[in-house]
Structure formats: structure tokens, C-alpha cells
Amino acid sequence: MHMADALLSPAVGGAMWAASAGTIAYCARKVRTDLADSRVPLMGVLGAFIFAAQMINFSIPATGSSGHLGGGLLLSVLLGPYAAFLTIASVLVIQALFFADGGLLALGCNIFNLGFFPAFIAYPFVYRQLVGAHQTRARMTMAAIAAAVTGLQLGAFGVVLETVASGQSSLPFSTFVVMMQPIHLAIGVVEGFVTAAVVSFVYRARPELVPSSPGACSAGSRPVRGVLLAFLAMAVLTGGMVSWFASKDPDGLEWAIGKVTGKGELPGPTQGIHGTLAEVQRKTSFLPDYSFRKSGETGKEGAQPAGQGKDKGESRVGTSVSGVLGACITLAVALLVGFLLKKRHQSA
Amino acid sequence: MSHHIVEVRNLRHVYPDGTVALRDVSFRITHGESVAIIGANGAGKSTLLLHLNGFLTPTAGEIRIGDYPLTKATLPEIRRTVGMVFQDPDDQLFMPTVYDDVAFGPLNLGLSGTDVEQRVKDALEKVGAGHLQEKPPYNLSGGEKKRVAIATVLSMSPDILVMDEPTDGLDPHARRQLMALLREFSHTRIFTSHDLDMVLELCSRVIILHEGEVRGDGPPLEIFRNDELLARCRLEKPLSMQGCPVCGGKVS
Amino acid sequence: MASIDGALLDFKRLDRLATGDTAIHRLDPRAKVLATLVFVVTVVSFGKYEVTPLVPFLIFPVAMVALGNLPVAYVIKKIALLCPFALVVGIFNPIFDREVLVQIGSLGITGGWLSFASIVMRSILTVGAAIVLVGVTGFPGVCLALERIGMPRVFAVQLLFLYRYIFVLTDEGSRMERARKLRSLGKKMEPGIFGSLVGHLLLRTWQRAERIHMAMLARGFTGEFHTRRDTRFGGRELLFLLGWSTLFIILRFLNLSQLVGSLVTGISP
Ligand SMILES: Nc1ncnc2c1ncn2[C@@H]1O[C@H](COP(=O)(O)OP(=O)(O)OP(=O)(O)O)[C@@H](O)[C@H]1O
Numbered sequence: 001m002h003m004a005d006a007l008l009s010p011a012v013g014g015a016m017w018a019a020s021a022g023t024i025a026y027c028a029r030k031v032r033t034d035l036a037d038s039r040v041p042l043m044g045v046l047g048a049f050i051f052a053a054q055m056i057n058f059s060i061p062a063t064g065s066s067g068h069l070g071g072g073l074l075l076s077v078l079l080g081p082y083a084a085f086l087t088i089a090s091v092l093v094i095q096a097l098f099f100a101d102g103g104l105l106a107l108g109c110n111i112f113n114l115g116f117f118p119a120f121i122a123y124p125f126v127y128r129q130l131v132g133a134h135q136t137r138a139r140m141t142m143a144a145i146a147a148a149v150t151g152l153q154l155g156a157f158g159v160v161l162e163t164v165a166s167g168q169s170s171l172p173f174s175t176f177v178v179m180m181q182p183i184h185l186a187i188g189v190v191e192g193f194v195t196a197a198v199v200s201f202v203y204r205a206r207p208e209l210v211p212s213s214p215g216a217c218s219a220g221s222r223p224v225r226g227v228l229l230a231f232l233a234m235a236v237l238t239g240g241m242v243s244w245f246a247s248k249d250p251d252g253l254e255w256a257i258g259k260v261t262g263k264g265e266l267p268g269p270t271q272g273i274h275g276t277l278a279e280v281q282r283k284t285s286f287l288p289d290y291s292f293r294k295s296g297e298t299g300k301e302g303a304q305p306a307g308q309g310k311d312k313g314e315s316r317v318g319t320s321v322s323g324v325l326g327a328c329i330t331l332a333v334a335l336l337v338g339f340l341l342k343k344r345h346q347s348a
Numbered sequence: 349m350s351h352h353i354v355e356v357r358n359l360r361h362v363y364p365d366g367t368v369a370l371r372d373v374s375f376r377i378t379h380g381e382s383v384a385i386i387g388a389n390g391a392g393k394s395t396l397l398l399h400l401n402g403f404l405t406p407t408a409g410e411i412r413i414g415d416y417p418l419t420k421a422t423l424p425e426i427r428r429t430v431g432m433v434f435q436d437p438d439d440q441l442f443m444p445t446v447y448d449d450v451a452f453g454p455l456n457l458g459l460s461g462t463d464v465e466q467r468v469k470d471a472l473e474k475v476g477a478g479h480l481q482e483k484p485p486y487n488l489s490g491g492e493k494k495r496v497a498i499a500t501v502l503s504m505s506p507d508i509l510v511m512d513e514p515t516d517g518l519d520p521h522a523r524r525q526l527m528a529l530l531r532e533f534s535h536t537r538i539f540t541s542h543d544l545d546m547v548l549e550l551c552s553r554v555i556i557l558h559e560g561e562v563r564g565d566g567p568p569l570e571i572f573r574n575d576e577l578l579a580r581c582r583l584e585k586p587l588s589m590q591g592c593p594v595c596g597g598k599v600s
Numbered sequence: 601m602a603s604i605d606g607a608l609l610d611f612k613r614l615d616r617l618a619t620g621d622t623a624i625h626r627l628d629p630r631a632k633v634l635a636t637l638v639f640v641v642t643v644v645s646f647g648k649y650e651v652t653p654l655v656p657f658l659i660f661p662v663a664m665v666a667l668g669n670l671p672v673a674y675v676i677k678k679i680a681l682l683c684p685f686a687l688v689v690g691i692f693n694p695i696f697d698r699e700v701l702v703q704i705g706s707l708g709i710t711g712g713w714l715s716f717a718s719i720v721m722r723s724i725l726t727v728g729a730a731i732v733l734v735g736v737t738g739f740p741g742v743c744l745a746l747e748r749i750g751m752p753r754v755f756a757v758q759l760l761f762l763y764r765y766i767f768v769l770t771d772e773g774s775r776m777e778r779a780r781k782l783r784s785l786g787k788k789m790e791p792g793i794f795g796s797l798v799g800h801l802l803l804r805t806w807q808r809a810e811r812i813h814m815a816m817l818a819r820g821f822t823g824e825f826h827t828r829r830d831t832r833f834g835g836r837e838l839l840f841l842l843g844w845s846t847l848f849i850i851l852r853f854l855n856l857s858q859l860v861g862s863l864v865t866g867i868s869p
Pocket residue numbers: 363364365367368369387388389390391392393394395396
């Protein structure tokens with residue numbers, strides 16, 4: 001699921017950009033020093049392969065719907081985490097620029113959600129651990145499904161957190177989680193299954209292409225049972241438990257999060273960070289939008305004498321009408337400017 | 349000009365899966381020769397060419413380019429001497445524009461800006477692709493791609509030109525152009541082809557490869573008149589040497 | 601990503617736009633990339649319920665389309681395909697946020713609808729900016745700009761390779777898929793078959809990468825990538841970047857729509 005510019009706040013978008021750019025820089029250094037030159041064209045061509053593979057749809061048994069490969073886990077299995085992360089990131093850059101999937105600011109979120117989780121969490125801590133030293137078809141399928149589910153659950157959860165933290169959407173956290181996690185549970189199972197099918201085909205034809213020793217992946221070379229279990233638990237938690245829990249008892253969830261963040265309750269859009277930001281914004285803008293009724297005023301207003309209220313209301317109507325009208329005019333002017341520029345350009 | 353010599357001695361190549369692609373191949377090509385390597389599908393032609401540039405390492409045998417044996421140490425020098433044009437130009441053109449692609453080699457040689465520019469211009473001029481300079485490779489037609497691929501190699505000023513199926517996928521006009529281009533090139537040329545008429549027209553020598561062995565080596569007319577040899581190697585005469593089906597005439 | 605086939609055709613078209621030769625096309629890509637980033641950040645920095653102040657920002661994509669001589673209908677069509685995720689999430693706003701914030705006559709507009717409209721407006725602006733950027737700069741130009749701003753070289757090379765082989769591989773993929781369809785008599789593709797079809801494509805891709813690597817070695821590749829960098833960040837670029845950024849910042853703090861509207865209606869805010 002691609003995050004979009006329109007749902008982001010600059011703070012969240014900027015933070016995720018920084019995180020992704022940092023990871024890209026780190027991976028680029030790793031790839032430069034650790035990998036052979038021959039990986040340069042390989043990574044690029046495999047990125048293009050992901051596009052080609054996504055074009056080919058398959059039907060999902062017993063559902064009548066069709067799906068396509070995501071590819072994050074597949075790339076991690078074939079290339080190892082660092083090169084895979086760069087490759088996924090490059091695919092997302094093309095999608096952002098050419099297919100308008102997301103946008104430029106959301107790129108940071110998307111690279112993190114769809115690249116970091118599969119390459120640096122799902123692959124080393126789930127896939128590698130479960131596959132173990134002896135790669136059998138059954139083990140591999142199971143590992144791929146577990147890893148794909150983990151990656152997608154974390155990715156979907158990332159989308160939820162980024163959206164909620166940005167405050168553009170009014171979807172309550174719990175509802176959003178209930179919407180996102182179960183869908184991605186299904187998508188993850190399919191992704192894992194298909195990834196396993198492709199990997200095992202390649203493994204039969206050219207086993208040397210599929211690194212099977214755990215040493216091939218340095219991020220996972222220290223098998224830590226505890227860490228693995230923690231992440232598995234997290235995946236299960238976000239995938240199944242949280243959504244069930246949230247739908248049944250949203251207050252419980254909020255209470256839990258409040259405990260974690262150390263606050264009594266979740267900051268709503270008018271409080272907490274967003275409240276502060278809105279306040280800053282109100283102060284810095286020297287022509288504030290008076291036509292918007294601030295929440296809290298509403299109740300008071302009803303109790304006011306009719307005349308006064310009407311007076312205030314009228315001016316509010318006036319300003320919002322003038323705002324809409326002004327918007328139409330500026331729109332027309334913008335288009336006219338464009339038209340004139342184009343005209344001049346063509347005659348020149 | 350002994351550095352234009354290509355010598356292959358008892359070359360054998362076995363692929364990792366056990367396929368014996370080359371059994372025992374030996375020949376010596378001297379400066380300025382134009383040599384075609386022909387043979388049926390799977391005869392081992394491409395495998396042989398990939399050895400001339402050090403992409404494949406012989407299982408047994410030796411390759412000498414000029415006065416040097418092909419080893420890890422001489423590889424960079426040899427790759428500069430031997431220009432290789434691959435069968436699929438999409439494998440060869442990987443940069444964003446035609447210009448960048450042709451400049452890739454000269455820049456790797458460490459040439460300066462104006463030298464690079466001159467080389468790119470000359471190479472594109474030679475193949476008649478000067479007007480394509482700023483185009484991205486994927487927007488070119490098959491023939492244009494092929495010509496640009498050749499330009500990328502010419503820009504390195506190789507002493508020996510090696511090509512795998514140069515006329516593959518070209519229309520008659522583009523094929524003619526390419527043949528004129530090859531005729532002009534004065535250094536050693538080695539190429540594989542299924543286009544026997546082109547071989548007849550361009551080459552001073554033909555080597556027949558069959559099942560990983562050299563079965564014939566000589567001037568084209570001599571080779572192509574040997575019906576029994578051609579049949580054994582699953583080859584046919586060039587069309588221009590077969591009886592003309594329309595007028596019934598024979599070319600001697 | 602449902603109709604990636606059609607999307608790819610679009611992709612080719614968008615890519616060709618970048619070969620235009622206008623003053624905007626000729627600007628150093630860095631100026632265009634930076635101006636677009638300033639634009640996007642300014643646009644998303646508006647409050648949740650603000651719609652009208654966003655409208656004047658249209659001047660940027662509109663001016664770029666005009667100056668870059670991009671086909672208007674095409675750009676509008678691309679923007680109309682807007683990122684669906686933003687809209688799917690946004691449409692919940694009217695459901696969860698029912699507080700009436702604006703009264704126009706007897707019509708009450710809830711916060712949900714306002715914020716939804718704001719999301720739509722943001723989508724148009726940000727998506728439009730990205731498309732216009734590619735149209736007047738071209739993907740290699742964007743890569744070059746990002747690299748010179750600080751993106752690692754390895755990643756720039758990765759992007760260029762990916763971009764170069766998208767068409768080659770999608771063609772190969774669709775040929776394979778066509779061949780399968782012709783022989784499968786209308787049966788759907790099962791995941792197992794998908795595995796071997798895509799696995800096959802993957803093997804061929806891998807071999808291609810090996811051949812490309814050979815072709816690179818044949819031309820003296822030693823791990824270093826040299827590309828032309830003949831663009832220059834000069835006075836015109838500086839003017840372009842500063843000019844637009846100043847305008848964006850002014851528009852950020854000055855509600856132009858409101859101002860124009862009140863001048864016309866005579867109602868002061
Ligand atoms: N990478 C490889 N692994 C295993 N076997 C291979 C490989 N490449 C080629 N072969 C085998 O080696 C033999 C020679 O192949 P080669 O490509 O050299 O033939 P060719 O003469 O170029 O054929 P064509 O005219 O079809 O191009 C064939 O039997 C082929 O199947």
C-alpha cells in the first residue's frame with residue numbers, strides 16, 4: 001500500500017525521508033565495499049524484472065480474485081538485504097515519478113515501509129531463521145509466508161502510524177488498524193506463497209543463485225532466538241490480536257498506547273503535537289482563516305443571544321463565500337497565465 | 349603489427365552443467381584477416397567468441413592475442429585491443445542516451461572531455477548514427493541499436509573487432525550498410541554468422557565449427573564448394589552459389 | 601497497479617515529453633527538483649481544513665506545463681488517476697468528522713468534507729508537480745540532480761539501470777504471458793505456474809545481467825561510473841529556484857484566495 005503526499009504532514013514526511021535516505025546511504029556504502037562489480041547491472045535489471053513480474057497476474061485459489069508479486073522478499077532472498085533495499089527503493093522512485101504512486105514526499109515513507117521491513121526485518125529475522133541450513137521446499141514455503149506476512153504487517157502498520165501521526169486523515173487509529181492489518185495478512189500469505197514458488201524454481205535450475213548458507217546474510221548471521229521470537233510475536237500481535245482487540249475494545253487499545261507513550265490519553269488532532277502546530281500556524285499566518293469555527297466555540301455560540309450570533313454568523317458566511325470566490329478567481333488567473341505563457345511560447 | 353594476431357591452441361570448454369561446448373579448437377588469425385566462424389546452432393560459436401575477450405576461461409588450452417597469452421594480468425590490455433559486439437544490442441547499450449553509451453568506453457580509458465567528444469562523434473559518424481546522439485537506446489529500432497552498439501566498440505579504437513551475428517535481425521538495407529561498414533574496417537575482423545552470403549562477400553577465410561571442433565578452415569569459395577563437408581556440419585551453400593531457382597543459371 | 605500495461609505506455613509518453621527543448625527543459629535539473637521539493641513541502645504544510653489557500657499553488661504546475669509546452673490534456677488525465685490510496689483514506693473523513701465548520705447560507709459544511717477536499721487538492725498539486733517535473737526534466741535528469749544534491753552514486757547508477765531495462769523486461773514478460781495464454785485455453789494462471797513462468801523470466805533476466813556486465817567489462821568498466829555532467833547551476837537557475845520558492849512562501853502565509861475574494865465582494869475578513 002503506497003503512502004501518499006496528500007496524507008502527510010511535513011514533519012512525518014521529512015522524518016521518513018531522512019530515515020530512508022540514511023538507510024540508502026548506508027546500503028550504498030555496504031554494496032560498494034562488499035559486493036562484486038557484477039552486481040551493479042544485476043541489481044538494476046532485477047529492479048526492472050520486478051516491474052515485469054508485477055505485470056503478470058495470477059489467480060488466487062478459492063477466491064476468484066487475482067494478485068501480483070510485490071517482490072521485496074524475493075529480492076532480499078536473491079540479493080541479500082543491502083542490495084535488495086536499494087533495488088526496492090529504486091523501483092519505488094520510478095513508481096513515484098511516473099505512476100504517481102504516492103508522491104515525492106511520501107517516497108521516504110514508502111521506501112521505509114516496503115523496503116526496510118522486508119529487507120532488514122522479515123528476511124534476516126524470519127526467513128533466514130526459519131529456512132535454516134537445509135533448504136527444503138516445505139521449509140522454504142513456510143519461511144517465505146511467515147516472512148512476507150511479517151514484512152507486510154509491519155509495512156501496513158507503518159502506513160497507519162504515519163497517517164495517524166500526520167493528522168490529515170480523521171480515521172481513528174483503531175479503525176484504521178482494523179482496516180489495514182487483516183487485508184495485509186491475506187496479501188502477505190499470497191506474497192509468501194508466490195515468492196516461494198519463484199525461489200524454488202530458480203533453486204532447481206541454478207542453485208548457486210540462491211544463497212543458502214546463513215553466512216550469506218550478515219544482518220542475520222547472529223541468530224538470536226529471542227529477537228526472532230519477539231518479532232514473530234509482534235507480527236502476530238499486529239496482524240491478528242490488535243485488530244480483534246481494537247474492534248472489540250478500542251478504549252483498551254488506547255489505554256495500552258497511553259501506557260506506552262506515558263500519556264493519559266491519545267493526543268487528538270486539536271491537542272498534542274497537532275494542536276501545537278496548529279497554534280503556531282495560526283500565529284504565523286497574518287491573515288488567519290476566521291471563517292473556520294474552532295471547536296469548543298460551537299457550544300458557547302448556541303447559548304448566545306440570537307442577534308449577536310447572527311451577526312457573527314453572517315460575517316463568517318461572508319468570509320467563507322469570499323474565500324471560495326477568491327479561490328475561483330485565482331484559479332482562473334492561474335489558468336489564464338498558463339494559457340498566455342503557452343501562447344507566447346508557441347508564437348516564439 | 350604482430351599485436352593483431354589471434355591464436356587459439358587446443359581450446360576446450362566445459363560449462364558448469366557438464367555441457368562440452370568446445371572440444372579441441374585451434375587456429376591462428378593474422379593481421380588484417382576477415383574471418384567468419386560458421387556452424388549450426390549450438391556448434392559452440394558464441395562460446396568460442398566469449399573466450400577471445402576473457403569472459404570465459406578455458407577448461408584447457410591457451411589463447412594468445414598479439415604477443416601475450418590471455419591471463420588475468422593481461423586482461424585489461426587485451427580487452428582494450430579486442431572490441432566485442434554482442435548478439436543482442438540491448439545487452440550492450442545500457443546508458444541513458446546514445447551519446448553516454450558511446451562515451452562510456454572512452455571515459456573508462458581516462459580520456460579527457462574533448463577527446464571523448466571527438467571519439468564519440470567519429471564513431472557515430474562511421475556507423476551513420478550521428479543524428480541519434482541524444483536519443484535513449486530503448487527508442488531506437490533494431491538496426492539503429494545494432495549500429496550504435498558497433499559504435500560503442502569502435503569508439504575504443506580496437507585493433508581486433510569481434511562480432512556475434514552482426515546481421516541478425518537487420519532489414520536488407522541495414523544489412524547492406526553494415527557490410528559496407530565492415531569492409532571499411534582495416535583491422536582484423538572475426539565474426540560468427542548464419543548469413544552465408546555475407547560471409548561469401550566479406551571474408552577472406554571461413555572456419556567451420558561443428559560439435560565443438562574445427563571441421564573446415566579455408567577460403568570461402570573452397571569451403572562452400574565442398575558439399576559433403578557442408579552436409580556433415582548441417583550447413584548449406586550460400587544462396588548466391590545455389591542454382592538460381594528463377595532463371596536456372598549457375599554461379600561458378 | 602492494475603493496468604500496468606497501459607501505465608507503461610503512459611510511461612513511454614511521459615518520458616518522451618522530456619526530450620522537449622524549451623527554456624524550462626534546458627534549465628539545470630537541480631533547480632527544477634529543488635523548486636518542486638519546496639513546492640511539495642509548502643503544500644503539505646497547510647492545516648487539515650484549509651482548502652482555498654491551496655488553490656493559488658496551481659500556478660506552479662500550470663506555468664510549468666505552459667512553459668515546458670507539455671500537452672495539457674495528457675497531464676490532466678494523468679492527474680485524474682490520482683493516487684487512490686489517499687482518496688480511499690480521505691473519504692473516511694466525512695464519516696468520522698461531522699462537526700460543521702463552515703456555514704454558507706443554510707448549507708453546513710463539516711470538517712470531514714473540508715479536510716477531504718483539502719486532501720483532494722493536495723493530491724492534485726503534489727501528483728501534478730511530480731508529473732510535470734518528469735515531463736520537463738526527464739528521469740535521467742532527475743537522477744543527475746539528486747546525485748549532485750547528495751544521493752549516493754551507487755543508487756544513481758541503480759536508478760539508471762532500472763530505468764534502461766524496464767521496457768526490455770516488460771516486453772519480455774508480456775511476450776511470455778501471451779504465449780502462456782495462447783496455450784492455456786482460457787484457464788487462469790495458478791500460483792505454481794506463475795512461479796515457473798516468473799522464475800523463468802528471472803533466470804533470463806539474470807543471464808542478461810551477466811551479459812551486460814560482460815559488455816561493461818569489454819569497455820573498460822572498473823567499478824567507477826563516468827557520466828557527462830555538462831549542466832551548470834547559473835544565474836537563471838538561481839532566479840528560477842529563488843523566484844518560485846519566494847512565491848510559495850508568500851502564498852503559504854498570505855491567503856491569496858481570501859484576499860482576492862474580499863477585494864471583489866468588499867467583505868473584509
Ligand atoms: N551457460 C551455459 N550453460 C550450459 N550450457 C551452455 C551455456 N551456454 C551454452 N551452452 C551450451 O553450449 C553449446 C554451445 O553453445 P553456443 O551458444 O556456443 O552455440 P552457438 O554456436 O553460438 O549457437 P547459435 O548459432 O544458436 O548461436 C550448446 O549446446 C549450448 O546448449
